[in-house]
Amino acid sequence: MPDELPAPNIENFSRNGFVGPNTTIIRAQYRPRFLHARGEYVPRRFHPWELSGSAFADRLALPVAILEGDGISIEFNRRSAAQDYGYANVLADELHYIISGRGILDTEVGTLEVRAGDFVLLPRAVTYRWGEIAEEITELIVVTRSQLRIDPEGAPATLNVDLHVDRPVPHGRPGEPVDGEYEIVVRHGKQFTSYFYDVDPIPCLDAIGAPLVQRLNIEHVNGLGAEKGGLPPARLFGSTNDVDFIYCTSSRRSDRPPVHHNADFDEVICYAEGPSPWGAIDTAGTITWTPKGLLHQGPEEDIAPGRYRSWLVETRADLTMTPAGREISHLMETDQYGIHPSELGAAQA
Numbered sequence: 001m002p003d004e005l006p007a008p009n010i011e012n013f014s015r016n017g018f019v020g021p022n023t024t025i026i027r028a029q030y031r032p033r034f035l036h037a038r039g040e041y042v043p044r045r046f047h048p049w050e051l052s053g054s055a056f057a058d059r060l061a062l063p064v065a066i067l068e069g070d071g072i073s074i075e076f077n078r079r080s081a082a083q084d085y086g087y088a089n090v091l092a093d094e095l096h097y098i099i100s101g102r103g104i105l106d107t108e109v110g111t112l113e114v115r116a117g118d119f120v121l122l123p124r125a126v127t128y129r130w131g132e133i134a135e136e137i138t139e140l141i142v143v144t145r146s147q148l149r150i151d152p153e154g155a156p157a158t159l160n161v162d163l164h165v166d167r168p169v170p171h172g173r174p175g176e177p178v179d180g181e182y183e184i185v186v187r188h189g190k191q192f193t194s195y196f197y198d199v200d201p202i203p204c205l206d207a208i209g210a211p212l213v214q215r216l217n218i219e220h221v222n223g224l225g226a227e228k229g230g231l232p233p234a235r236l237f238g239s240t241n242d243v244d245f246i247y248c249t250s251s252r253r254s255d256r257p258p259v260h261h262n263a264d265f266d267e268v269i270c271y272a273e274g275p276s277p278w279g280a281i282d283t284a285g286t287i288t289w290t291p292k293g294l295l296h297q298g299p300e301e302d303i304a305p306g307r308y309r310s311w312l313v314e315t316r317a318d319l320t321m322t323p324a325g326r327e328i329s330h331l332m333e334t335d336q337y338g339i340h341p342s343e344l345g346a347a348q349a
Protein backbone atom coordinates (compact mmCIF):
# COMPACT_ATOMS: atom_id res chain seq x y z
CA MET A 1 0.00 0.00 0.00
CA PRO A 2 1.46 3.41 -0.91
CA ASP A 3 1.59 6.01 1.84
CA GLU A 4 -1.55 8.11 1.98
CA LEU A 5 -1.11 11.55 0.46
CA PRO A 6 -1.52 14.45 2.94
CA ALA A 7 -4.65 16.55 2.64
CA PRO A 8 -3.86 19.41 0.26
CA ASN A 9 -3.59 22.92 1.60
CA ILE A 10 -5.54 25.60 -0.20
CA GLU A 11 -4.00 29.06 -0.52
CA ASN A 12 -5.65 32.19 -1.81
CA PHE A 13 -3.66 34.98 -3.42
CA SER A 14 -5.91 38.02 -3.57
CA ARG A 15 -5.56 41.46 -5.15
CA ASN A 16 -7.51 44.48 -4.05
CA GLY A 17 -8.71 42.97 -0.78
CA PHE A 18 -10.41 39.87 -2.25
CA VAL A 19 -12.41 42.05 -4.69
CA GLY A 20 -9.81 41.91 -7.46
CA PRO A 21 -8.38 38.84 -9.17
CA ASN A 22 -8.08 35.83 -6.88
CA THR A 23 -5.81 32.86 -7.50
CA THR A 24 -6.16 29.55 -5.69
CA ILE A 25 -2.95 27.61 -5.17
CA ILE A 26 -2.96 24.01 -3.97
CA ARG A 27 0.09 22.67 -2.16
CA ALA A 28 1.00 19.67 -0.10
CA GLN A 29 2.78 21.77 2.50
CA TYR A 30 1.32 24.17 5.09
CA ARG A 31 3.32 27.39 4.86
CA PRO A 32 2.24 29.92 7.50
CA ARG A 33 4.46 28.42 10.22
CA PHE A 34 7.82 30.15 9.69
CA LEU A 35 10.56 29.04 12.09
CA HIS A 36 11.92 32.50 12.76
CA ALA A 37 12.45 35.76 10.90
CA ARG A 38 15.19 38.35 10.66
CA GLY A 39 14.19 41.93 9.87
CA GLU A 40 11.34 44.32 10.50
CA TYR A 41 8.61 43.21 8.08
CA VAL A 42 6.95 40.71 10.38
CA PRO A 43 3.46 40.10 11.82
CA ARG A 44 2.96 41.40 15.33
CA ARG A 45 0.50 41.41 18.18
CA PHE A 46 0.22 44.39 20.48
CA HIS A 47 -0.78 44.38 24.14
CA PRO A 48 -1.85 47.95 24.96
CA TRP A 49 -2.27 47.09 28.65
CA GLU A 50 1.53 46.79 28.77
CA LEU A 51 1.90 50.53 28.01
CA SER A 52 3.29 52.25 31.06
CA GLY A 53 0.84 54.42 33.03
CA SER A 54 3.26 57.34 32.75
CA ALA A 55 2.33 57.64 29.05
CA PHE A 56 -1.00 59.10 30.20
CA ALA A 57 0.02 60.86 33.43
CA ASP A 58 0.36 64.37 32.03
CA ARG A 59 -2.71 66.64 32.04
CA LEU A 60 -2.40 67.17 28.30
CA ALA A 61 -1.48 63.55 27.55
CA LEU A 62 -2.83 62.52 24.17
CA PRO A 63 -3.45 59.13 22.57
CA VAL A 64 -0.34 57.08 21.80
CA ALA A 65 0.21 55.89 18.22
CA ILE A 66 1.11 52.21 17.92
CA LEU A 67 1.12 51.89 14.13
CA GLU A 68 1.32 54.58 11.49
CA GLY A 69 1.51 54.96 7.74
CA ASP A 70 0.90 57.59 5.11
CA GLY A 71 -2.51 59.04 6.00
CA ILE A 72 -3.40 56.72 8.88
CA SER A 73 -2.42 55.88 12.43
CA ILE A 74 -3.72 53.39 14.98
CA GLU A 75 -3.67 54.92 18.46
CA PHE A 76 -4.38 53.79 21.99
CA ASN A 77 -5.85 56.00 24.72
CA ARG A 78 -6.45 55.51 28.43
CA ARG A 79 -8.41 58.10 30.34
CA SER A 80 -9.29 57.97 34.02
CA ALA A 81 -10.37 61.58 34.58
CA ALA A 82 -12.34 64.26 32.76
CA GLN A 83 -10.43 66.64 30.47
CA ASP A 84 -10.19 70.33 31.35
CA TYR A 85 -9.45 71.17 27.72
CA GLY A 86 -11.06 70.49 24.38
CA TYR A 87 -9.44 68.81 21.40
CA ALA A 88 -9.93 69.04 17.65
CA ASN A 89 -8.07 67.10 14.99
CA VAL A 90 -8.28 69.37 11.95
CA LEU A 91 -6.47 67.18 9.42
CA ALA A 92 -7.87 63.71 10.09
CA ASP A 93 -11.08 61.85 10.91
CA GLU A 94 -11.09 59.83 14.12
CA LEU A 95 -12.95 56.58 14.70
CA HIS A 96 -12.95 55.79 18.42
CA TYR A 97 -13.62 52.27 19.64
CA ILE A 98 -14.26 51.89 23.37
CA ILE A 99 -12.54 48.72 24.59
CA SER A 100 -13.61 49.20 28.20
CA GLY A 101 -15.08 51.77 30.56
CA ARG A 102 -17.92 54.28 30.64
CA GLY A 103 -17.98 58.03 30.35
CA ILE A 104 -19.55 61.13 28.88
CA LEU A 105 -18.13 62.54 25.70
CA ASP A 106 -18.98 66.21 25.16
CA THR A 107 -18.70 67.30 21.55
CA GLU A 108 -19.47 70.61 19.93
CA VAL A 109 -22.74 69.12 18.62
CA GLY A 110 -23.83 67.49 21.86
CA THR A 111 -23.17 64.80 24.41
CA LEU A 112 -22.90 61.02 24.18
CA GLU A 113 -22.97 58.58 27.07
CA VAL A 114 -20.34 56.15 25.88
CA ARG A 115 -19.78 52.52 26.91
CA ALA A 116 -17.67 49.54 25.93
CA GLY A 117 -18.35 48.36 22.40
CA ASP A 118 -19.18 51.83 21.08
CA PHE A 119 -17.72 53.12 17.82
CA VAL A 120 -17.84 56.92 17.76
CA LEU A 121 -17.06 58.57 14.44
CA LEU A 122 -15.65 62.06 15.00
CA PRO A 123 -15.04 63.82 11.69
CA ARG A 124 -12.07 66.16 11.39
CA ALA A 125 -12.40 69.62 12.98
CA VAL A 126 -15.07 68.59 15.50
CA THR A 127 -14.08 69.77 19.00
CA TYR A 128 -14.66 67.38 21.87
CA ARG A 129 -13.55 66.44 25.39
CA TRP A 130 -14.20 63.69 27.89
CA GLY A 131 -16.61 65.45 30.25
CA GLU A 132 -16.99 62.73 32.88
CA ILE A 133 -15.40 59.34 33.40
CA ALA A 134 -17.57 56.88 35.34
CA GLU A 135 -15.15 53.98 34.80
CA GLU A 136 -11.66 54.29 33.25
CA ILE A 137 -11.91 54.43 29.48
CA THR A 138 -9.54 52.49 27.25
CA GLU A 139 -10.00 53.00 23.55
CA LEU A 140 -8.46 52.35 20.18
CA ILE A 141 -8.59 55.21 17.70
CA VAL A 142 -8.24 54.89 13.93
CA VAL A 143 -7.03 58.28 12.67
CA THR A 144 -7.35 58.72 8.91
CA ARG A 145 -6.69 61.42 6.37
CA SER A 146 -9.35 59.75 4.21
CA GLN A 147 -12.90 60.71 5.11
CA LEU A 148 -14.61 57.88 6.98
CA ARG A 149 -18.29 57.08 6.62
CA ILE A 150 -20.68 54.50 8.03
CA ASP A 151 -21.19 52.15 5.12
CA PRO A 152 -22.58 48.83 6.34
CA GLU A 153 -22.52 46.05 3.81
CA GLY A 154 -25.71 44.02 3.76
CA ALA A 155 -27.72 46.54 5.83
CA PRO A 156 -30.19 46.36 7.41
CA ALA A 157 -29.44 42.69 8.13
CA THR A 158 -25.89 43.48 9.28
CA LEU A 159 -26.68 46.79 10.95
CA ASN A 160 -29.99 48.60 11.13
CA VAL A 161 -28.78 52.17 10.70
CA ASP A 162 -32.17 53.69 11.50
CA LEU A 163 -32.40 51.83 14.81
CA HIS A 164 -28.82 51.52 15.94
CA VAL A 165 -26.88 54.58 14.79
CA ASP A 166 -27.43 57.64 16.94
CA ARG A 167 -25.96 61.10 17.36
CA PRO A 168 -25.08 63.29 20.35
CA VAL A 169 -27.82 65.07 22.26
CA PRO A 170 -27.38 68.88 22.18
CA HIS A 171 -26.26 70.18 25.55
CA GLY A 172 -25.20 73.25 27.42
CA ARG A 173 -22.90 71.60 29.97
CA PRO A 174 -19.96 73.84 30.72
CA GLY A 175 -16.44 72.48 31.11
CA GLU A 176 -13.84 73.29 33.75
CA PRO A 177 -11.76 76.41 33.07
CA VAL A 178 -8.12 76.59 34.13
CA ASP A 179 -7.21 79.97 35.62
CA GLY A 180 -10.42 81.35 34.16
CA GLU A 181 -9.57 80.27 30.60
CA TYR A 182 -10.90 77.48 28.39
CA GLU A 183 -8.26 75.73 26.28
CA ILE A 184 -8.78 73.98 22.96
CA VAL A 185 -5.88 71.92 21.62
CA VAL A 186 -5.86 71.83 17.83
CA ARG A 187 -3.98 68.90 16.35
CA HIS A 188 -2.55 69.47 12.89
CA GLY A 189 -0.61 66.40 11.84
CA LYS A 190 1.99 65.76 14.53
CA GLN A 191 1.86 69.30 15.85
CA PHE A 192 -0.45 71.05 18.30
CA THR A 193 -1.65 74.62 18.75
CA SER A 194 -3.63 75.74 21.80
CA TYR A 195 -6.36 78.39 21.67
CA PHE A 196 -7.63 80.07 24.85
CA TYR A 197 -11.12 81.53 25.42
CA ASP A 198 -13.03 83.33 28.16
CA VAL A 199 -16.15 81.32 27.23
CA ASP A 200 -16.42 77.54 26.86
CA PRO A 201 -16.52 76.90 23.07
CA ILE A 202 -17.97 73.38 23.29
CA PRO A 203 -21.61 73.53 24.53
CA CYS A 204 -24.37 73.95 21.96
CA LEU A 205 -28.11 74.61 22.09
CA ASP A 206 -29.08 72.55 19.03
CA ALA A 207 -27.62 70.88 15.93
CA ILE A 208 -29.71 70.66 12.75
CA GLY A 209 -29.14 68.91 9.42
CA ALA A 210 -26.74 66.13 8.50
CA PRO A 211 -25.44 64.13 11.44
CA LEU A 212 -21.89 65.15 12.24
CA VAL A 213 -20.84 62.81 15.04
CA GLN A 214 -22.32 59.30 14.90
CA ARG A 215 -22.20 56.30 17.21
CA LEU A 216 -23.05 52.61 17.01
CA ASN A 217 -22.33 49.68 19.30
CA ILE A 218 -20.67 46.49 18.08
CA GLU A 219 -23.41 44.43 19.80
CA HIS A 220 -25.83 45.61 17.12
CA VAL A 221 -23.69 44.34 14.26
CA ASN A 222 -24.96 40.94 13.27
CA GLY A 223 -22.70 38.15 12.14
CA LEU A 224 -23.64 37.09 8.67
CA GLY A 225 -24.62 33.62 7.63
CA ALA A 226 -26.87 31.28 9.57
CA GLU A 227 -25.34 28.14 8.10
CA LYS A 228 -21.82 26.78 8.00
CA GLY A 229 -20.06 28.31 5.03
CA GLY A 230 -21.88 31.62 5.54
CA LEU A 231 -20.74 34.98 4.38
CA PRO A 232 -17.48 36.85 4.89
CA PRO A 233 -16.91 39.71 7.36
CA ALA A 234 -19.35 42.62 7.15
CA ARG A 235 -17.99 46.00 6.13
CA LEU A 236 -19.00 48.70 8.61
CA PHE A 237 -17.08 51.80 7.52
CA GLY A 238 -15.59 52.89 4.22
CA SER A 239 -13.57 55.91 3.15
CA THR A 240 -13.04 58.33 0.32
CA ASN A 241 -10.92 56.78 -2.44
CA ASP A 242 -11.43 53.35 -0.83
CA VAL A 243 -8.17 53.70 1.09
CA ASP A 244 -9.29 52.44 4.48
CA PHE A 245 -12.05 50.00 5.48
CA ILE A 246 -13.34 48.72 8.81
CA TYR A 247 -15.03 45.32 8.95
CA CYS A 248 -16.80 43.44 11.72
CA THR A 249 -15.02 40.09 11.99
CA SER A 250 -16.78 38.72 15.09
CA SER A 251 -17.49 35.01 15.50
CA ARG A 252 -19.94 33.79 12.89
CA ARG A 253 -20.99 30.77 10.85
CA SER A 254 -18.25 30.63 8.27
CA ASP A 255 -15.52 28.43 6.94
CA ARG A 256 -12.11 29.08 8.41
CA PRO A 257 -10.25 31.58 6.22
CA PRO A 258 -7.91 29.86 3.78
CA VAL A 259 -4.20 30.49 3.97
CA HIS A 260 -3.99 33.77 2.10
CA HIS A 261 -2.05 36.74 0.82
CA ASN A 262 -3.93 40.04 1.10
CA ALA A 263 -1.52 41.61 -1.36
CA ASP A 264 -2.77 45.20 -1.26
CA PHE A 265 -3.88 45.78 2.33
CA ASP A 266 -2.34 45.75 5.78
CA GLU A 267 -4.70 44.03 8.25
CA VAL A 268 -5.10 45.27 11.82
CA ILE A 269 -7.57 43.35 14.00
CA CYS A 270 -8.85 44.38 17.41
CA TYR A 271 -10.15 41.55 19.60
CA ALA A 272 -12.93 43.46 21.32
CA GLU A 273 -14.51 41.07 23.82
CA GLY A 274 -15.17 37.42 24.67
CA PRO A 275 -16.32 35.48 26.45
CA SER A 276 -14.68 32.99 24.07
CA PRO A 277 -11.14 33.29 22.79
CA TRP A 278 -10.37 33.78 19.13
CA GLY A 279 -7.58 31.34 18.42
CA ALA A 280 -4.70 32.24 20.75
CA ILE A 281 -6.25 35.58 21.74
CA ASP A 282 -8.42 36.04 24.81
CA THR A 283 -7.70 39.52 26.19
CA ALA A 284 -9.91 42.45 25.13
CA GLY A 285 -7.87 45.10 23.35
CA THR A 286 -5.33 42.72 21.83
CA ILE A 287 -4.35 44.04 18.41
CA THR A 288 -2.92 41.94 15.61
CA TRP A 289 -1.08 43.33 12.61
CA THR A 290 -0.33 41.44 9.43
CA PRO A 291 1.56 43.65 6.98
CA LYS A 292 0.31 43.39 3.42
CA GLY A 293 1.45 40.48 1.31
CA LEU A 294 2.53 38.20 4.17
CA LEU A 295 1.12 34.72 4.05
CA HIS A 296 -1.27 34.04 6.93
CA GLN A 297 -4.37 32.09 7.86
CA GLY A 298 -5.73 33.27 11.18
CA PRO A 299 -7.90 31.33 13.61
CA GLU A 300 -11.30 29.73 13.10
CA GLU A 301 -14.14 32.25 13.36
CA ASP A 302 -17.00 29.77 13.65
CA ILE A 303 -16.69 28.86 17.33
CA ALA A 304 -20.40 28.21 18.05
CA PRO A 305 -21.76 27.80 20.68
CA GLY A 306 -19.17 30.30 21.99
CA ARG A 307 -18.93 33.92 20.93
CA TYR A 308 -16.41 36.74 20.64
CA ARG A 309 -16.41 40.15 18.95
CA SER A 310 -13.62 41.64 16.85
CA TRP A 311 -13.12 44.14 14.06
CA LEU A 312 -10.61 44.70 11.30
CA VAL A 313 -8.98 47.73 9.71
CA GLU A 314 -7.79 47.20 6.16
CA THR A 315 -5.59 49.95 4.78
CA ARG A 316 -3.67 50.45 1.57
CA ALA A 317 -1.11 52.47 3.55
CA ASP A 318 2.14 50.72 4.46
CA LEU A 319 2.11 50.64 8.25
CA THR A 320 5.17 50.66 10.49
CA MET A 321 5.49 50.38 14.25
CA THR A 322 6.08 53.45 16.36
CA PRO A 323 8.55 53.29 19.28
CA ALA A 324 5.58 52.97 21.69
CA GLY A 325 4.16 50.20 19.52
CA ARG A 326 7.47 48.37 19.62
CA GLU A 327 7.44 48.45 23.44
CA ILE A 328 4.19 46.48 23.58
CA SER A 329 4.66 44.28 20.52
CA HIS A 330 5.32 40.57 20.17
CA LEU A 331 6.28 38.60 17.09
CA MET A 332 3.15 36.72 15.97
CA GLU A 333 2.66 33.38 14.27
CA THR A 334 0.05 33.48 11.51
CA ASP A 335 -1.85 30.28 12.17
CA GLN A 336 -3.59 30.94 15.54
CA TYR A 337 -2.16 34.46 16.07
CA GLY A 338 -0.25 33.47 19.18
CA ILE A 339 3.09 34.89 20.28
CA HIS A 340 5.59 33.26 17.92
CA PRO A 341 7.38 30.20 19.37
CA SER A 342 10.78 31.73 18.54
CA GLU A 343 10.00 34.66 20.87
CA LEU A 344 8.66 32.39 23.58
CA GLY A 345 11.77 30.23 23.23
CA ALA A 346 14.00 33.31 23.56
CA ALA A 347 12.10 34.43 26.68
CA GLN A 348 12.57 31.03 28.31
CA ALA A 349 16.25 30.73 27.36
Ligand SMILES: [Fe+2]
Binds near residue numbers: 262298
Ligand atom coordinates in the same frame (compact mmCIF):
# COMPACT_ATOMS: atom_id res chain seq x y z
FE1 LIG B 1 -6.21 38.11 6.29
